[in-house]
Amino acid sequence: MSIKLEDIKYTYMPGTPFEKVALSDLYLEIREGEILALIGPTGSGKTTLLQHINGLLRPDSGSVFIDGEELTKKNLFKIRQKIGYVFQYPEQQLFEETVFKDIAFGLNRLKLPEDEVRARVYDAARLVGVSENLLERSVFDLSGGEKRRVAICGVLVTKPKYLMLDEPASGLDPEGKNAMLRLLKTFRDAGITVIFVSHNMNDVAETADRVVVINDGRIERQGTPREIFTEHDFLSGIGLSVPDVTDFFRLLSERTGVEIPDIITLDEGYAYLRDVYSKGGIPS
Numbered sequence: 453m454s455i456k457l458e459d460i461k462y463t464y465m466p467g468t469p470f471e472k473v474a475l476s477d478l479y480l481e482i483r484e485g486e487i488l489a490l491i492g493p494t495g496s497g498k499t500t501l502l503q504h505i506n507g508l509l510r511p512d513s514g515s516v517f518i519d520g521e522e523l524t525k526k527n528l529f530k531i532r533q534k535i536g537y538v539f540q541y542p543e544q545q546l547f548e549e550t551v552f553k554d555i556a557f558g559l560n561r562l563k564l565p566e567d568e569v570r571a572r573v574y575d576a577a578r579l580v581g582v583s584e585n586l587l588e589r590s591v592f593d594l595s596g597g598e599k600r601r602v603a604i605c606g607v608l609v610t611k612p613k614y615l616m617l618d619e620p621a622s623g624l625d626p627e628g629k630n631a632m633l634r635l636l637k638t639f640r641d642a643g644i645t646v647i648f649v650s651h652n653m654n655d656v657a658e659t660a661d662r663v664v665v666i667n668d669g670r671i672e673r674q675g676t677p678r679e680i681f682t683e684h685d686f687l688s689g690i691g692l693s694v695p696d697v698t699d700f701f702r703l704l705s706e707r708t709g710v711e712i713p714d715i716i717t718l719d720e721g722y723a724y725l726r727d728v729y730s731k732g733g734i735p736s
Contacts (some may be wrong), residue, residue: 453519455482460514474500475669487646489660493691497669506535536612543599552587555605576608597628617648657695657716
């Protein structure tokens, strides 16, 4: 099963001086069980694409299919139960008296028994790494990273099959960012398909199974992180960068004249340097 977008077109404020084509002739399949990263310049259509998947926006033309069922107004509520959406800076939406109540808030419409609500809250907290001693604290007493975890818990309690996140690591300190990226892999390993938007190519290279490049409302490339980040000229041509470690080793190759394989993650970089220096170092 999968998510499919077929021939999606969408225009903001049509017929006005501010008309902007946000998506055009867009086809995409999101495979079950993967971590998919959406990258592209600011205003390229990444968030607009996410909002079509869960029905926040309806296409001018084209169709969205969730597990083979076309998304319509009639089945919107049912299909949304399969899809969790974590907005950018979700911690700004926390408002309840305690962490437990905030996580449980999304279950209110489902009218579940109290014991099931409690079980779902505790299950989500364990998955995301929110300790039980935090559940009765005020949401306003938490750190930034803790708040973001709580906000994600509030989405996971509905048991989505697909989880979408807009810039999940944005604004976090290095420790919080790394923990958040590890969480995305935890969700995938728990059977949740993850789709996330990011402007940080380091995060994408370290986390994604597949990368989709959007530019001017169209998908211009898709492939593994390695396939995408070896296209340096293409990416720079649309205003995107490659991971810092990729730039470092490209510069090292140019300065030394040594041919260095494509390296896109820090672990690959460490492994390469250990191997090279164990054999006498990189010749100048």
